[in-house]
Amino acid sequence: MPPIRSVLRLAASSLLALGLFTAVVSAQTDPLPSWNDGAARQAILDFVARTTTEGSADFVPPEARIAAFDQDGTLWVEHPIYTEFRFVMDRVPDLVTAHPELAEKPGFAAILSKDEKKIAALDPRELFEVLLATLSGMTPDALGREVNAWLKTARDPRWHRPFIDLTYLPMQEVLSYLRANGYKTFIATGGSVGVVAPYSEEFYGIPPEQVSGSAQSLKFEIVDGKPVLMREPKLALENIEAGKIENFRMVYGRTPYAQFGNSSSDDQQALQYVKASPGLRLSVAILHDDAEREYAYGPAQGLPDSPVGTFSQEMYDLGEKEGWVIVSMKNDWKKVFAFEE
């Protein structure tokens, strides 16, 4: 049995973990200081107020307050190449030396060409072919250590900063604000849960058990008399297109009340399903329209299509029709990154 003192210490740290002290502090201040006044910011504030005020017709009990966030292009920069893919690119030359036949596959060929345009043009399934070949045959713990070691030294090629700096400050504020109001925050990424979960707590305050992603099978084996789980070159869960919401609902048994995404390739159906679910729901789509501070891309702005985080005109029209919040990075965000002046 725990001594009472340590129970009280735990109570205090639990309050901190729940963000409640933050909520008390920020109750007098703006919870979304990096957002400009406007319809998007107001819609988020209204949603939280209406779903967390007891007696409100839209009140959501604390246990059902689930919010899910796409990662690439929603919580951090995805252009021109997904960060996860940068992580695996360094492994490719050695792997192709060992298995020369891989050089024929489009993903491997693009990487070996070192042509960033070719790499950026790969579609999700071509990317996964490379991921499966490079991120197999190790335990999930070993992969987690490698990912975190890489993130400590890797720098992005445009800002020359660690990738944690490329998370969007306004979205970090939304995560904290939702948690301060009793929401459990989840990641729902099209990328690999085995890559994202190891850093999700440090980068976003989201524990690994709340990270949903495409997932490679694990296989139980006895190695030197010791049980281990080995990553297999096989996708057990594919969070592409509708797979993201199908797998989230299957695994967690809950439909989020708030869904954040940006891409027609894996967020559209999730945003659509959440918004159409009973009760007051919030679907937020981030439009990358800020070529100066970040990037501008996607047909919804009349820009060329791109396999990385495309935002189609069809998705834009659907969002307008269904009452999603469409966030303009250019107009709705006062700052994009914490490192800006």
Added chain:
Amino acid sequence: MPPIRSVLRLAASSLLALGLFTAVVSAQTDPLPSWNDGAARQAILDFVARTTTEGSADFVPPEARIAAFDQDGTLWVEHPIYTEFRFVMDRVPDLVTAHPELAEKPGFAAILSKDEKKIAALDPRELFEVLLATLSGMTPDALGREVNAWLKTARDPRWHRPFIDLTYLPMQEVLSYLRANGYKTFIATGGSVGVVAPYSEEFYGIPPEQVSGSAQSLKFEIVDGKPVLMREPKLALENIEAGKIENFRMVYGRTPYAQFGNSSSDDQQALQYVKASPGLRLSVAILHDDAEREYAYGPAQGLPDSPVGTFSQEMYDLGEKEGWVIVSMKNDWKKVFAFEE
């Protein structure tokens, strides 16, 4: 922004949710009153003390405190027929009328025979063949409503009680005790997550997002202009044998510190993997050796084999060798059910 008063109310209810008030109260009392003094009870108490006392060499930070529980035979009665299977049996005659070819399959044939011995002898994959055929073509929410409606009226054939009464009181105490000490409790069932998650909060205080189980695929469809997710007759996750720990680790990105189970058919590898993981780990296997108050079954006691929750001699020997806690229901449990005198 939330008014300070509601923040404080939320803080109080969070403490309650975390079980901290319970911990303060029970610090002076026995947290496991339905357990007899003995090695099993003491091992659980020691594990919790050593992993939650700051400064202890075995201290586990709160965010990593994960405990996983098998359901059937570990949290409630599984003999002679899994409750989930009782739930689907009533659906079979209509289904066979519509699809007469199903009558040839062993699971359907056994149910149509109404011979409980034949039904009890089906193996997990024969059971799943029936489950997949009967629990498809509806949304997960519709299934959840049906499960909960059924649980309200169904009675077990031996005690003639609602199934919630067939949960084990000593295990309910372990769940509460672990939560009071900062552990997050999960279910890791070989059964269907889509069936168990809808009642897990009411029955065990475990929210649906912390229920891992065998899982049927969901498919996103537009029906009458509205997006829906439909259950497919296909297992996306199969928690049989090593699948239980493979899928848990894949989905949640964490290895439990404490694992509870009872069956060679889906708990053995999980218990083995958890116990062998770094740090102080607790693997607990429940031995059904109480024919009077519950049931006695399994080769580990020299009793006949049974496809329902068998406990093999091999698993018993492995547990002894690896230092699992093997719980004798007969000797370690003062009471099995809350309804006992």
